[in-house]
Amino acid sequence: MTQAVLQAEGLTKRYGRRVALADCTLDVPPGRVVGLVGPNGAGKTTLLQLAVGMLTPTAGRITVLGDRPGAGPVQLAKVGFVAQDAPTYANLSVEDHLRFGAHTNPRWDQTLADERTAQLGLDPRQKAGRLSGGQRAQLALTMAIAKRPDLLILDEPVASLDPIARREFLSGLMAYTAEHRTSVILSSHLVSDLERVCDHLIVLTASRVRVAGDVDELMGTHYRLTGARRDAADLPAGAEVIEHSAAGRQSTFVVRSVVPIDDPSLSVEQLTLEDLVLAYLSRTAAPHRPELETAR
Numbered sequence: 001m002t003q004a005v006l007q008a009e010g011l012t013k014r015y016g017r018r019v020a021l022a023d024c025t026l027d028v029p030p031g032r033v034v035g036l037v038g039p040n041g042a043g044k045t046t047l048l049q050l051a052v053g054m055l056t057p058t059a060g061r062i063t064v065l066g067d068r069p070g071a072g073p074v075q076l077a078k079v080g081f082v083a084q085d086a087p088t089y090a091n092l093s094v095e096d097h098l099r100f101g102a103h104t105n106p107r108w109d110q111t112l113a114d115e116r117t118a119q120l121g122l123d124p125r126q127k128a129g130r131l132s133g134g135q136r137a138q139l140a141l142t143m144a145i146a147k148r149p150d151l152l153i154l155d156e157p158v159a160s161l162d163p164i165a166r167r168e169f170l171s172g173l174m175a176y177t178a179e180h181r182t183s184v185i186l187s188s189h190l191v192s193d194l195e196r197v198c199d200h201l202i203v204l205t206a207s208r209v210r211v212a213g214d215v216d217e218l219m220g221t222h223y224r225l226t227g228a229r230r231d232a233a234d235l236p237a238g239a240e241v242i243e244h245s246a247a248g249r250q251s252t253f254v255v256r257s258v259v260p261i262d263d264p265s266l267s268v269e270q271l272t273l274e275d276l277v278l279a280y281l282s283r284t285a286a287p288h289r290p291e292l293e294t295a296r
């Protein structure tokens, strides 16, 4: 499959005068595990709900797997979605959920659903309302996976899991997606959750995409520069400053540059993915009042 998984152009969602997502342009290639990272209220859920057709844009456009989100049964069957609170039916048992999934999804894989619930140790007769938060998240993921979607969209899937369950959930997800070549978009507040599993990253803060791209490409174009105190204007040409700090006689910059930095007066270091994300987060940490953003 070579078709883009998600394309957005000028995508904007407003609730009254409140801007939840502003002028978002993205082009996510197929076969990626995409980490969507940003603080509370950044617009992650809004973007994911636009991608599954639960919300419609105020302006701009979005296509998922080449079609309008929620366009019809074929499109719906291609996308698996687990919402933030991993909704399940409290009075239905685990096996009732799987039966419901089998009835409502044309590509349903019962063997996969049975194997996964057995592996997780979920009792098929247990009512979903009596499962722990983490078990409910796993049941909701099982339902989404057994649909055999081309794209799996998970809104903060590890939020309710303890550290060990987080690791197991993510490594299980990786094994599944590698085997079935499923594209995944998953959101989190924390890049540390996603660092091991993502090969594409979108950083969203205050309703806007700050950086997006394949992790390899991002890691190869961002640097930490340290040297004698100086202004950003004195950095090599082409270096875009993402973050700048100064202490005593020393300046430190996080920069993006497509050409290697060749300046003997600067020490040049690679960043970790977490450092890179933190630089973009701190760049936009200034107080933001989305309700005051002018309607366009």
Ligand SMILES: Nc1ncnc2c1ncn2[C@@H]1O[C@H](COP(=O)(O)OP(=O)(O)OP(=O)(O)O)[C@@H](O)[C@H]1O
Residues within 6 Å of the ligand: 015, 018, 019, 020, 021, 038, 039, 040, 041, 042, 043, 044, 045, 046, 047, 189, 290
């Ligand atoms: N139904 C709604 N009505 C009004 N404002 C909303 C609604 N849903 C979201 N918002 C606002 O849109 C902005 C983005 O919210 P969104 O839920 O997309 O953020 P998020 O990044 O998913 O946050 P979190 O990490 O806390 O889940 C926030 O300012 C939020 O208050």
